Amino acid sequence: MKNSLEKVIITGGAGFIGSNLAEHLFQNGTKEILIIDDFSTGSMANIEHLKNINIINGRIEDIEDLETRLMGYNFCFHLAAGVGVKYIMDNVSKALNTNIEATHKIFSVCSKLNIPILITSTSEVYGVSEDEIWTEETKSLLGPPTKLRWSYATSKLIDEFMALAEFNDGNLNPIIVRLFNIIGPNQSSEFGMVVPKFVEAALENNEIIIHGTGEQTRSFTWVGDVVNYFRELALLEPYGEIFNIGQPEEISIKNLAELIITKTNSSSMVEFISHEQEYGKAFEDPMRRTPSIEKIVSLTGIKPSKQIDEMIEEIVNYKINLKK
Numbered sequence: 001m002k003n004s005l006e007k008v009i010i011t012g013g014a015g016f017i018g019s020n021l022a023e024h025l026f027q028n029g030t031k032e033i034l035i036i037d038d039f040s041t042g043s044m045a046n047i048e049h050l051k052n053i054n055i056i057n058g059r060i061e062d063i064e065d066l067e068t069r070l071m072g073y074n075f076c077f078h079l080a081a082g083v084g085v086k087y088i089m090d091n092v093s094k095a096l097n098t099n100i101e102a103t104h105k106i107f108s109v110c111s112k113l114n115i116p117i118l119i120t121s122t123s124e125v126y127g128v129s130e131d132e133i134w135t136e137e138t139k140s141l142l143g144p145p146t147k148l149r150w151s152y153a154t155s156k157l158i159d160e161f162m163a164l165a166e167f168n169d170g171n172l173n174p175i176i177v178r179l180f181n182i183i184g185p186n187q188s189s190e191f192g193m194v195v196p197k198f199v200e201a202a203l204e205n206n207e208i209i210i211h212g213t214g215e216q217t218r219s220f221t222w223v224g225d226v227v228n229y230f231r232e233l234a235l236l237e238p239y240g241e242i243f244n245i246g247q248p249e250e251i252s253i254k255n256l257a258e259l260i261i262t263k264t265n266s267s268s269m270v271e272f273i274s275h276e277q278e279y280g281k282a283f284e285d286p287m288r289r290t291p292s293i294e295k296i297v298s299l300t301g302i303k304p305s306k307q308i309d310e311m312i313e314e315i316v317n318y319k320i321n322l323k324k
């Protein structure tokens with residue numbers, strides 16, 4: 001029997017992807033959503049227009065009656081986490097606690113209540129792997145613990161291990177997704193996310209600051225495609241499986257800045273600063289990050305819908321409308 005998505009839980013639902021997911025689920029028949037969020041990086045503005053949401057405002061780790069509160073829900077999308085390079089580097093311990101302790105708590109409750117769960121992991125788990133294209137089987141190559149940026153990847157890998165261990169023991173029905181640089185409406189520039197930061201700077205004709213040489217490439221994925229995949233996966237029930245969600249098209253950060261300057265008709269100049277200057281010695285950055293998305297495309301039959309040009313245009317329009 002297919003999962004019902006009539007009543008769902010979204011942890012981190014006031015955040016960027018969570019709020020887009022809530023909207024998408026309501027448009028596709030979901031009747032009620034419980035959002036659990038501590039509003040550390042999320043915002044009420046992202047969800048206040050939505051009807052039929054219940055909100056628990058708090059850290060998952062601190063909610064005492066979580067089991068009672070989750071009773072009667074059909075599916076859990078677990079998105080709450082310490083996210084974003086800047087946020088992680090500023091809050092290493094807090095982010096580690098959330099990503100491990102909160103996730104463990106959600107797993108225990110979902111396992112007791114028999115609620116299937118989708119877990120949002122990250123392309124960071126591949127580290128600096130030198131493989132051309134990263135499939136779900138690619139070996140991780142993480143830096144040492146003295147480089148604190150790897151704490152995020154490590155905590156997400158622990159989440160994946162915990163989920164698969166519980167699945168193997170027959171206790172939990174998890175689906176794991178590894179997300180590659182997601183962009184779109186509701187993404188804040190405050191926590192170091194490159195596209196909203198560059199677009200905001202360009203619209204103000206301010207300097208665009210690139211960390212490193214700008215030769216590093218990334219592949220950006222539209223949030224609308226991501227939430228579509230989430231819903232499809234929840235319905236298809238591939239429990240115990242890991243899926244990359246991304247876009248194989250790569251762009252260097254330097255070219256991204258130039259594209260944004262063109263699309264905004266901006267007079268912004270580009271400045272380069274070293275990673276060390278911005279984040280100190282404990283930082284390392286992979287030069288490229290390109291997903292194989294064969295697995296998810298062949299399961300769902302859905303391909304990413306937008307190229308980078310189109311995504312940037314939509315984000316620029318979104319930011320301009322916000323200012324009106």
Ligand SMILES: NC(=O)c1ccc[n+]([C@@H]2O[C@H](COP(=O)([O-])OP(=O)(O)OC[C@H]3O[C@@H](n4cnc5c(N)ncnc54)[C@H](O)[C@@H]3O)[C@@H](O)[C@H]2O)c1
Nearest residue numbers: 012015016017037038039040041042059060080081179182
């Ligand atoms: N945006 C991306 O490019 C990207 C890439 C890889 C993975 N991810 C993963 O996707 C998920 C969603 O990311 P996002 O980009 O929407 O980030 P986000 O920061 O906008 O969303 C995270 C949400 O979780 C909430 N939160 C944090 N700690 C919490 C806690 N202890 N209890 C309750 N709520 C808490 C925050 O307030 C926020 O609303 C995260 O798990 C992230 O690791 C995102």
